[in-house]
Every structure is written in structure tokens, then in C-alpha cells.
Amino acid sequence: MRKLIAIIYTAMIGLLITGCGADSAMRKGDKFYALGEYYDAADQYKKAYSQTKSKDKPLRGQRALKLADCYRRINYTQKAIGAYQNAVRFKQADSTAMLHLGRLQLKNGSYKEAEKTFKTLEDSMPRNILVKNGLQSAQMAPKWKAEAQYSGYTVKKQDLFNSRRAEYSPMLAGDDYNQLYFSSTRSQAKGDELSGITGTKNADIFFSQKDDKGKWSKPEAIETDLNTEFDEGACVFTPDFKTMYLTVCKTDPEYPRFAQIATAQRSDASWGKATELEITKDTLSTFAHPAISPDGMWLYFVSDMPGGLGGYDIWRVEITAHGLNSLENLGAPINTPGNEMFPTFRPNGDLYFSSDGHPGFGGLDIFIASPNKDGVYVIEHPGAPLNSQGDDFGMTFEGLHNRGYFSSNRGDARGWDHIYSFEKQEVVQTVKGWVYEKDGYELPEALVYMVGNDGTNKKLSVKGDGSFTELIDPNVDYVFLGTCKGYLNHTEELRVEPVLESEEYVLQFPLASLTAPVLIRNIFYDFDKATLRQESTMALDSLIELLNENANVTIELSAHTDYRGSAAYNERLSQRRAESVVNYLIEHGIAADRLKPVGYGKMKPKTVKRKLTETYPWLKEGDVLTEEFIKALDEEKQEICNQLNRRTEFTVLRTTYGMDAKSADAPSSEPVQPQPGR
Incomplete structure (x- = not known):
């Protein structure tokens, strides 16, 4: 009898300790849950659930419900489903819990079980959009999976x-x-x-x-x-x-x-x-x-x-x-x-x-x-x-x-x-443009206006490298206007034809400075003469295009020689060469009063820009190619410097040509947007 009493007493103490332990775990779990610490809360709720007497079904169901909620929040899908099913078994799952269970069954790919759950909810939550969409998901997901290919x-x-x-x-x-x-x-x-x-x-x-x-x-x-x-x-x-x-x-x-x-x-x-x-x-x-x-x-x-x-x-x-x-x-x-x-x-x-x-x-x-x-x-x-x-x-x-x-x-x-x-895999047509200073670097502050004959009208910012990328559509004519404060505008046109494979079109926007001389590359004259050679036509036509794009600009067109020969001779030769270029421009429609030809001879030797040092690393930014500087170099480098000095440039004089008196003080800060087909 004493042994039996001892056993009963020990069991009662054990049950009492177990019950207290479960309650303590629940209190700890509730504290973690209130702080949003669902992983730690789940650990405590699991302890409490396992220590709850099996015959106390309502309490086990309530604790299973809290455990399920934590597992759901930390993406322990299968454990959450098991805990919700325990809450259902102990009759403690309300409609909200059943909705969570159905959504978790979807997430687990258990579509037949999810369909049963959502159909059960149709009566208790007939107008709930999540029940409606959940049932549709359960019924359609297998078909959607089969169509993945x-x-x-x-x-x-x-x-x-x-x-x-x-x-x-x-x-x-x-x-x-x-x-x-x-x-x-x-x-x-x-x-x-x-x-x-x-x-x-x-x-x-x-x-x-x-x-x-x-x-x-x-x-x-x-x-x-x-x-x-x-x-x-x-x-x-x-x-x-x-x-x-x-x-x-x-x-x-x-x-x-x-x-x-x-x-x-x-x-x-x-x-x-x-x-x-x-x-x-x-x-x-x-x-x-x-x-x-x-x-x-x-x-x-x-x-x-x-x-x-x-x-x-x-x-x-x-x-x-x-x-x-x-x-x-x-x-x-x-x-x-x-x-x-x-x-x-x-x-x-x-x-x-x-x-x-x-x-x-x-x-x-x-x-x-x-x-x-x-x-x-x-x-x-x-x-x-x-x-x-x-x-x-x-x-x-x-x-x-x-x-x-x-x-x-x-x-x-x-x-x-x-x-x-x-x-x-999609057929994507894009345009990538680069905006940079002529003979210089990218212009990250530039803007590009994009206009299409389909009604497109966009203002595009460029990235840090001066580039932009934009989606374009087939059968559309586009005009792009590159602009930047302190620089002349540049226009590019693009006709987009339909294609069978993705294609990227690349456009260049070299902008001429308003404040510094701009080199005109590939201008060639007959030896010791002012006669323009045929190879100069492309560069001259590009200059005409630039002047047409910037119709309120007047420029000084300057020609330069190297230091060899007398100053007077070089000045006369360079003046005639500058006039030859101006005459070509006038013959091709540029107004004479927008052009000022000047021959500087050897009076203005070239100043080296940073970009040029990439081609000739033995030069430094700011070097001036004077006679004294050149003669200190070896023979090969001397010839390179003489070639650099023999150049044709233009400098912007005014940006108000053709404007009335009211607007003559300053040009508009917003460029006129281009029109396709112009």
C-alpha cells in the first residue's frame, strides 16, 4: 500500500511539474510572439504542446494553433500544416485557421487536400476573395504546371x-x-x-x-x-x-x-x-x-x-x-x-x-x-x-x-x-546611345530627347558613362536630340524595321563645346596650298549638319600650321585655308554672316587635352606644343606634334543668331524638340 501511495504521489507531482512547465513555456512563447520573434516562440510553444496532457484536447488544440501560426510565419510549411491539422483534430480551428491551412497546402503542392479545405470554407466564408482564389488555384495549378514548357x-x-x-x-x-x-x-x-x-x-x-x-x-x-x-x-x-x-x-x-x-x-x-x-x-x-x-x-x-x-x-x-x-x-x-x-x-x-x-x-x-x-x-x-x-x-x-x-x-x-x-526569349529592339564631348569624355549630365512618329515623346537621362538604352518599336521613325549645358546639340535619326531576332542600334552623340575650340578631324589640303582635297568632304558635311542643327550659332573657323616657315607665310596660308572651308560651307547653304574665317598660322600652338594623352601617353594634359617644346623631343615625336598643330578648328562666337531683340541676351535653356521626318 505504501508503495502504491508513493507511485501515485510521484505521478501527481510529475503531472503538476509538467503542467507548470507547459504554462511557463506558453508564457515565454507569448512574450517572444509579442516581439515578433516567431522562431523562439515556436520553440516554446512546441515544448508546451508536448507537455500538455493528451486528454486535455481543447488546450492541446489551442497550443497547436499558436505553434502553427509561428511555423507559418517562418516558412516551416510542412510543420505548420501538421500543427494546423492537430488544431482541426482537437476542434480548435476556426475559419481563419482553416484558410491558413488551405493556403499552406497550396504552398506544399498538396492541391487535392487544398481543394477540399477551400470547398469546406465556401459555406462559412462565401464572399471571401481569398477562398475563391484559393479554390481556383487548387483546381488550376496542376494544369498550369503541365503548361510550363x-x-x-x-x-x-x-x-x-x-x-x-x-x-x-x-x-x-x-x-x-x-x-x-x-x-x-x-x-x-x-x-x-x-x-x-x-x-x-x-x-x-x-x-x-x-x-x-x-x-x-x-x-x-x-x-x-x-x-x-x-x-x-x-x-x-x-x-x-x-x-x-x-x-x-x-x-x-x-x-x-x-x-x-x-x-x-x-x-x-x-x-x-x-x-x-x-x-x-x-x-x-x-x-x-x-x-x-x-x-x-x-x-x-x-x-x-x-x-x-x-x-x-x-x-x-x-x-x-x-x-x-x-x-x-x-x-x-x-x-x-x-x-x-x-x-x-x-x-x-x-x-x-x-x-x-x-x-x-x-x-x-x-x-x-x-x-x-x-x-x-x-x-x-x-x-x-x-x-x-x-x-x-x-x-x-x-x-x-x-x-x-x-x-x-x-x-x-x-x-x-x-x-x-x-x-x-523575346524579340527586343533597343537603341543605345553615347553622349560625349568631341575629343573628350562622356557627359553624364546630358539629356536626350526622343521623338517618334507614333507619338513617342520622351526626355531621357544618361548614365554615368554617358549612355542610355531605350526600347524602340518596329515601323517607327525616331529622332534623337542630344543636349548638354555648355555644348551644342546633336541630332540622330533612326528608322526601325521589323526583325526576327533581338537587335540593338547604336548611336553616337559627340557634342561640341560652346567655350573651347573644337577640332574638325579629317580636313585635308593639297601640299602647301589651300585647296581642299576630296577626302575632306565627309568631315565638312558633318560640320554643315551640325550648323543646321544649331541654327542660332555663329562660329569662327580657324586654320593653324606648324612652326616651320615664316610667321607671315604661315598666316597667309592658314587664312586661305580657313576661307576655303568657309566657302565650301556657304556653297552648301550656310549663311555667310554665321562664319568668320581666321588664319592663325603658328601663333596658337595646340594645348593638349586629357583625352589626347590616352593616344600619346608621353604627352601630359595642359602641355602646349610650342616650337621649344617640340624641339626637345625625339624626331618621331616631333613629327607627331607638328601634325597635331596643323589643324582646322571652330569656336562658337554667339548662340543668338537670328533671334529677335527680346531673346538676344540668352538662348533658351530648353532645346526645341525634333520632329520625325525633318
């Missing part, structure tokens, strides 16, 4: 960028798209502690560089104060690549912190410390996943702030010189009661985003929003293999082509994301 997409996992942890939100950068930035929780990320939210290290931003042979380097973390011990991710750049927008997620042991958007500035090749960006005064909502519109005028982002359609919505706010302005929700058909996340733009203006609210395979699917002629967005689901039953998101494009990178957790049982490449 017709989508035109090729998808490949990129092991070079991936680790044994998570990589997500790749973003191409650089004038030639030769840099790839992405976020990763790999072991090289800063800090030693594991996140209570995910159970991994907090993410840092890493980058890889492509070399001249097209090979990507091993990814490295950004070695500046941009990365911290907290989470940094989902970065994007302004068109000039000077400002980075990114998501930062800080944690606090006392109260919940929500994701915020921050900015960082680039100085030379380094990124500075991130500064949080205040979009609204709301401190209880998430602001994340920034994207910049192709024109750089709008910041798109994701938020769960009040005023949305439910879950996370895509919003936008205008970027102005005075700050952010005109906050607006994109609304339907883009946003749904589900989650719309990770917006990004293809340079042609199409908005790509990920959603679990539209019909899809499950999890986050990638969708394309293209505006129609009325400005209304049309939503397209690009199908498999771009999309999968997992989360697919974070697109980045290599220019105007339909290729680049994205992230997905397909096939990863732990729910960790990895980087994939994608490409869809």
Missing part, C-alpha cells in the same frame, strides 16, 4: 551566389549591369547571435562583380557601416546609382520593432551608413521592399498600414526635391486581401510583384502588371517555371531584356530562399 522561361539555380542559408532579393546595378547585390543570412554576415525571428543570423547585403569575360566573383559583404548586426535587405538603387533604398529590421528585447525603409548614399565606390526614411508618422506599421520607378520619380513599397485592402499592400509616394509627397495605395486589381510584396520594375515600365492573394501555385507567386491604353493595370501570371509552389519573388532585370535574377525557396524544406537566373 510553353511559357518560354528558362530558370536555373545559381550556386555561385548561394550558401547553406538564405539569399534573397537580388538587384543588378552598374552601367553594364555588372554588379549584383543581394541579402544573405550566411555565416559571413555581421554579428554572432541568431535571430529570434528566423533562427538564423540577421541578413547583410552582399555583392558580386562580373569581370570583362562575363564571370561573376565570389560574393562578399559590403565592408562599410551599411551592414550592422541587425537585418539589412531588399535593396534598390536610383537610376543614377547614387542612392540606395533598403529595408532595415531592428530588434528590441522590450517591445516589437517593425521593418522600416532606409537610404544610403554612395561616395566614390563605397556606401555610407543607412538612415531611416520617414514615409509617415506611423510607428506601428511595417514599411519594406522599396522599388524605384524607371523615371526615378516614385518610391514604391510594401506596408500593412491602415487604408489598405488587407495583409500587405503595395503603396507609392512621390520623390520630390522637397521630400516625399502624394502617398497612395495602388488599390485593385494589384492589391488583394492577401499579401502583395516585393515590387520591382522592368525598365519598359512593367511592374512585377509577388502575391499570395491572386490565383497561383501557392505561396508568393510573381505577377506582371502592365498598364493598358486607358492606364488601367492588366495582371498577368507568367506561369511555371518562373513560379513554383514555393515563394517566388525579388525580380531584377538586365536592362530591357527579359532576363535577370530572382529568389525562390522552391525545393527547400527549411524554407530558405536562394537565387535563380531566368530568361525568356
Whole structure:
């Protein structure tokens, strides 16, 4: 009897200790959950569930429900399904829990089970759009998968960028798209502690560089104060690549912190410390996943702030010189009661985003929003293999082509994301232009006006290397006007014919300075005479074209000789040569009062510009090719310098020719836009 009493007593004490342990684990779990630390909360809820008596079914069901919610939030899909099914078994799953279960079954590729779940929900939630779309997804996903071969997409996992942890939100950068930035929780990320939210290290931003042979380097973390011990991710750049927008997620042991958007500035090749960006005064909502519109005028982002359609919505706010302005929700058909996340733009203006609210395979699917002629967005689901039953998101494009990178957790049982490449074969016609100073370097401050006879009228900024790339359409006549403050304009025309394969047209915009002499290359005279040789025709015709493009300009046309021969003889020869060029221009329609011929002989030896030192590295910028300077060189270099001195140039005298008195003081700062066919 004593032994029996002891056994019963021990069992009762054990049950009491177990019950207290479960309650303690629940309290700890609830504290972690309130802070958004779902990984740590799940660990405690799991302990509590396992220590709850099997006969206490309602309590086990309630704790299974909390455990399921945490697993769902940290992408432990199969564990979440199991926990929700336990809640159903113990009759503790309400309609919301059943909706989560159905959506997780989609994400797991269990389409028949998902169909049953959503059909059960039709009675209790008859007008719920997520139930309707979930049922459609479950019924259509197998068919969509079977049609993957017709989508035109090729998808490949990129092991070079991936680790044994998570990589997500790749973003191409650089004038030639030769840099790839992405976020990763790999072991090289800063800090030693594991996140209570995910159970991994907090993410840092890493980058890889492509070399001249097209090979990507091993990814490295950004070695500046941009990365911290907290989470940094989902970065994007302004068109000039000077400002980075990114998501930062800080944690606090006392109260919940929500994701915020921050900015960082680039100085030379380094990124500075991130500064949080205040979009609204709301401190209880998430602001994340920034994207910049192709024109750089709008910041798109994701938020769960009040005023949305439910879950996370895509919003936008205008970027102005005075700050952010005109906050607006994109609304339907883009946003749904589900989650719309990770917006990004293809340079042609199409908005790509990920959603679990539209019909899809499950999890986050990638969708394309293209505006129609009325400005209304049309939503397209690009199908498999771009999309999968997992989360697919974070697109980045290599220019105007339909290729680049994205992230997905397909096939990863732990729910960790990895980087994939994608490409869809399309016939894409583009124009690439280069704006630079004649005999000089690129002009990154230039603007190009693009006008087409189909109604196209655009003002294009150039990149840091003076280039621009733009989509063009077949059967359209285009005119491009290159402009830059301090320089004359230059026009190029392009007729685009239909093609069967992608093609890029290249245009050059060499702009002549308004303040410095401009060399006219390839002007040749008969020896010791002023007679223009036939080989000069192309250069002279280009000068005529330039003067026609800049009709209010008058110029001084100057000819120069080397130091050999008397000053008087060289001056007379150079004057006759300058007059020969002017006469040619007049004969071809240029008004005589726009031209002033001057022969300087050997009075103005050439001053070396930096660009010339690339051809002749033994010269330095600023060297003046005087007789004394040349005679100090060896014989071969002397002859080169004499050739450089024998030149024909023009200098802009006025930019107000033909203007009336009211506008004679200064020309218009905005160039007249070209017209196709003129």
C-alpha cells in the first residue's frame, strides 16, 4: 500500500511539474510572439504542446494553433500544416485557421487536400476573395504546371551566389549591369547571435562583380557601416546609382520593432551608413521592399498600414526635391486581401510583384502588371517555371531584356530562399546611345530627347558613362536630340524595321563645346596650298549638319600650321585655308554672316587635352606644343606634334543668331524638340 501511495504521489507531482512547465513555456512563447520573434516562440510553444496532457484536447488544440501560426510565419510549411491539422483534430480551428491551412497546402503542392479545405470554407466564408482564389488555384495549378514548357522561361539555380542559408532579393546595378547585390543570412554576415525571428543570423547585403569575360566573383559583404548586426535587405538603387533604398529590421528585447525603409548614399565606390526614411508618422506599421520607378520619380513599397485592402499592400509616394509627397495605395486589381510584396520594375515600365492573394501555385507567386491604353493595370501570371509552389519573388532585370535574377525557396524544406537566373526569349529592339564631348569624355549630365512618329515623346537621362538604352518599336521613325549645358546639340535619326531576332542600334552623340575650340578631324589640303582635297568632304558635311542643327550659332573657323616657315607665310596660308572651308560651307547653304574665317598660322600652338594623352601617353594634359617644346623631343615625336598643330578648328562666337531683340541676351535653356521626318 505504501508503495502504491508513493507511485501515485510521484505521478501527481510529475503531472503538476509538467503542467507548470507547459504554462511557463506558453508564457515565454507569448512574450517572444509579442516581439515578433516567431522562431523562439515556436520553440516554446512546441515544448508546451508536448507537455500538455493528451486528454486535455481543447488546450492541446489551442497550443497547436499558436505553434502553427509561428511555423507559418517562418516558412516551416510542412510543420505548420501538421500543427494546423492537430488544431482541426482537437476542434480548435476556426475559419481563419482553416484558410491558413488551405493556403499552406497550396504552398506544399498538396492541391487535392487544398481543394477540399477551400470547398469546406465556401459555406462559412462565401464572399471571401481569398477562398475563391484559393479554390481556383487548387483546381488550376496542376494544369498550369503541365503548361510550363510553353511559357518560354528558362530558370536555373545559381550556386555561385548561394550558401547553406538564405539569399534573397537580388538587384543588378552598374552601367553594364555588372554588379549584383543581394541579402544573405550566411555565416559571413555581421554579428554572432541568431535571430529570434528566423533562427538564423540577421541578413547583410552582399555583392558580386562580373569581370570583362562575363564571370561573376565570389560574393562578399559590403565592408562599410551599411551592414550592422541587425537585418539589412531588399535593396534598390536610383537610376543614377547614387542612392540606395533598403529595408532595415531592428530588434528590441522590450517591445516589437517593425521593418522600416532606409537610404544610403554612395561616395566614390563605397556606401555610407543607412538612415531611416520617414514615409509617415506611423510607428506601428511595417514599411519594406522599396522599388524605384524607371523615371526615378516614385518610391514604391510594401506596408500593412491602415487604408489598405488587407495583409500587405503595395503603396507609392512621390520623390520630390522637397521630400516625399502624394502617398497612395495602388488599390485593385494589384492589391488583394492577401499579401502583395516585393515590387520591382522592368525598365519598359512593367511592374512585377509577388502575391499570395491572386490565383497561383501557392505561396508568393510573381505577377506582371502592365498598364493598358486607358492606364488601367492588366495582371498577368507568367506561369511555371518562373513560379513554383514555393515563394517566388525579388525580380531584377538586365536592362530591357527579359532576363535577370530572382529568389525562390522552391525545393527547400527549411524554407530558405536562394537565387535563380531566368530568361525568356523575346524579340527586343533597343537603341543605345553615347553622349560625349568631341575629343573628350562622356557627359553624364546630358539629356536626350526622343521623338517618334507614333507619338513617342520622351526626355531621357544618361548614365554615368554617358549612355542610355531605350526600347524602340518596329515601323517607327525616331529622332534623337542630344543636349548638354555648355555644348551644342546633336541630332540622330533612326528608322526601325521589323526583325526576327533581338537587335540593338547604336548611336553616337559627340557634342561640341560652346567655350573651347573644337577640332574638325579629317580636313585635308593639297601640299602647301589651300585647296581642299576630296577626302575632306565627309568631315565638312558633318560640320554643315551640325550648323543646321544649331541654327542660332555663329562660329569662327580657324586654320593653324606648324612652326616651320615664316610667321607671315604661315598666316597667309592658314587664312586661305580657313576661307576655303568657309566657302565650301556657304556653297552648301550656310549663311555667310554665321562664319568668320581666321588664319592663325603658328601663333596658337595646340594645348593638349586629357583625352589626347590616352593616344600619346608621353604627352601630359595642359602641355602646349610650342616650337621649344617640340624641339626637345625625339624626331618621331616631333613629327607627331607638328601634325597635331596643323589643324582646322571652330569656336562658337554667339548662340543668338537670328533671334529677335527680346531673346538676344540668352538662348533658351530648353532645346526645341525634333520632329520625325525633318
